[in-house]
Amino acid sequence: SLLSSFLDADIVTTNGSEVSRETIDYLKKARNHRTIVVLTDPDSPGKRIRDVLDREIPGLLHAYIRKEEAIKHHKVGVAESSKKAVLEALSHLIPSSPKPNASLTMNDLVDLSLMGEESSSRLRDALSIKLHLGQVNAKTLLKRLNAIGLSRQELEDALNG
Numbered sequence: 001s002l003l004s005s006f007l008d009a010d011i012v013t014t015n016g017s018e019v020s021r022e023t024i025d026y027l028k029k030a031r032n033h034r035t036i037v038v039l040t041d042p043d044s045p046g047k048r049i050r051d052v053l054d055r056e057i058p059g060l061l062h063a064y065i066r067k068e069e070a071i072k073h074h075k076v077g078v079a080e081s082s083k084k085a086v087l088e089a090l091s092h093l094i095p096s097s098p099k100p101n102a103s104l105t106m107n108d109l110v111d112l113s114l115m116g117e118e119s120s121s122r123l124r125d126a127l128s129i130k131l132h133l134g135q136v137n138a139k140t141l142l143k144r145l146n147a148i149g150l151s152r153q154e155l156e157d158a159l160n161g
Contacts, residue, residue, distance in 0.1 A: 012027065017045030017048045019049055019052045027053070028056070036059075037061045037093060039063045039065070039078060039090070042064065042065050042067040042070050058097065059095075059096065060095075062095075062096060063094075064092075064133060067135065069081055069085035070085065092132035094132070095148070096147065098146035099146065102149055104146055104152060109138055112159060114127065114138065120138070123159070131144075131148070131150075
């Protein structure tokens with residue numbers, strides 16, 4: 001596969017958007033000895049896989065490839081990405097749960113125009129690209145910002161930088 005050609009890792013594939021019980025059990029056991037990074041296609045089935053794995057297995061790390069960097073021959077996926085795009089995603093891992101010091105709230109997003117305004121979607125997209133957070137709505141953005149433990153000041157700096 002594309003990934004095994006340049007990554008030294010055990011790669012576990014799922015079958016479409018279904019994640020088998022066997023795969024979940026295997027990953028739960030593997031988590032005791034290995035770091036598990038979830039890298040899925042940047043589409044709806046990929047999001048479903050992430051959601052299932054997050055629900056079943058605490059402590060996962062996520063890597064996000066931008067959809068624009070994962071399109072080839074009218075197909076979207078990790079297999080259509082470049083080595084550079086994959087390595088870039090893997091160099092910015094996002095935990096699945098918030099850091100203990102996570103303090104951002106929806107009010108912060110509203111205050112910084114990341115929610116509730118006509119330009120909010122564009123702003124969120126730009127911030128998400130800069131911070132490698134994958135595709136986000138306001139709720140998902142808040143969850144991922146808290147997962148990387150960004151402070152209000154760091155968020156403002158990222159928006160203004």
